[in-house]
Amino acid sequence: MKMNGVTALRTKPYLVFMDIDGTLAVGHQRVSQYTRATIEALQRRDDIIFYIASGRMYEFAALVRNQINQQVHMITSNGAYYETAERTVSEKLGEAALADVYDVSQKYNLAVNFFAHDKVYYTKRVPNFVLKNFANIVAGNNRVKSYKAGDQAFLLQHATEINNGIMIAPGHGDILAHAHKELADDGLLELSSSGKDNIELIPKGVDKATAVRAVQASFDTDAAHTLVFGDGMNDTSMMQAADISVAMGNALPQVKQIAHYETDTNTNDGLAKFLRSYFKMAM
The missing domain is CATH 3.30.1240.10 (Hypothetical Protein, Haloacid Dehalogenase-like Hydrolase; Chain: A; domain 2)
Known part of the structure; x- marks a missing residue:
């Protein structure tokens, strides 16, 4: 399989899906150095693939993605625009x-x-x-x-x-x-x-979960190898596609009820802290 010119993994990978606002980013725009370093370290493994999964349109989500690197792939427009291992999908309102x-x-x-x-x-x-x-x-x-x-x-x-x-x-x-x-x-x-x-x-028929499941299928992986991080109601559907669903400390109460795990707030690097703990990295 090919993804943007890169051969996809033959072994079952972990997929990590990260909302932006209230999750990955601080103040809606900035990715902390600690979080960036954590993601980059895990990207050096051959079995972990990172995705942004945002309600933002592509170009505005890319402003945050580019603070990390372009090896972070994209689900944007609440699942209406996304990249699988083989292709890009763009759904329209109509x-x-x-x-x-x-x-x-x-x-x-x-x-x-x-x-x-x-x-x-x-x-x-x-x-x-x-x-x-x-x-x-x-x-x-x-x-x-x-x-x-x-x-x-x-x-x-x-x-x-x-x-x-x-x-x-x-x-x-x-x-x-x-x-x-x-x-x-x-x-x-x-x-x-x-x-x-x-x-x-x-x-109609689209949300973050439909995109997450399409990505899972394209990489031949499953919910047991899927991590989802979010804080808002538009993240709950994709949490149900993952066994490792993580609510931020600042998440809505309804999101915390749905998620299997809870981490620290976005302003305290909760996403990176959970990743370091789950993948047994030095804190």
């Missing part, structure tokens, strides 16, 4: 789902950002809430272009590009709940959340 989301967002006056591989389409001004707290839009990456979707027709013209999106309502959870119910009842897409003030919009 015209029907996009039209539904646009209509609901207009009804409740909610902002929506839609993400392609290297483009952002937004229905309103991109809010500081996203910039500061969720890092879906990260300053300093001039490879990403943003466009205002002023009407539904413009948005649908780009349906073949858009992988996923996020609906935002900071401080208005009641309105968001109504929008969530309406979208769920329509049944045209998958819904998740990385925080109390958003709805993550994902292609």
Whole structure:
């Protein structure tokens, strides 16, 4: 098997899947030196493969991945875009789902950002809430272009590009709940959340777990050789695809209930500490 020009392992490998915000990164953007050194040391073994598994679009997830190295592979857009041992898969929201989301967002006056591989389409001004707290839009990456979707027709013209999106309502959870119910009842897409003030919009039948299972199959490995680290509700599905599911110390209570293990917080290198303990490295 080939992966980006590299021959995949013939023996059963360990796969390590790492969420970014609240898990791998500190302050949504920085990977600590301790965590980076831990991952790089384990990459020198021939049986451990690392993946980022994020709700971010590819280019913004790559900003964090590149702080480690490009041997860390990618699941992005909440599983809509991912790399297996043999190929890259890119799922799309589709015209029907996009039209539904646009209509609901207009009804409740909610902002929506839609993400392609290297483009952002937004229905309103991109809010500081996203910039500061969720890092879906990260300053300093001039490879990403943003466009205002002023009407539904413009948005649908780009349906073949858009992988996923996020609906935002900071401080208005009641309105968001109504929008969530309406979208769920329509049944045209998958819904998740990385925080109390958003709805993550994902292609029907897709989540982080579908990508994780596709990667497992491509490497001929299993849940017993899979480690998943996360802190939010959009991480719980992929935790169920792993025997070694690890909630961060700062994870939501519901995530801790689902995970098999708990580690320290992201700000205290919890991911690296667990890896060092599990793989019997010096602390």
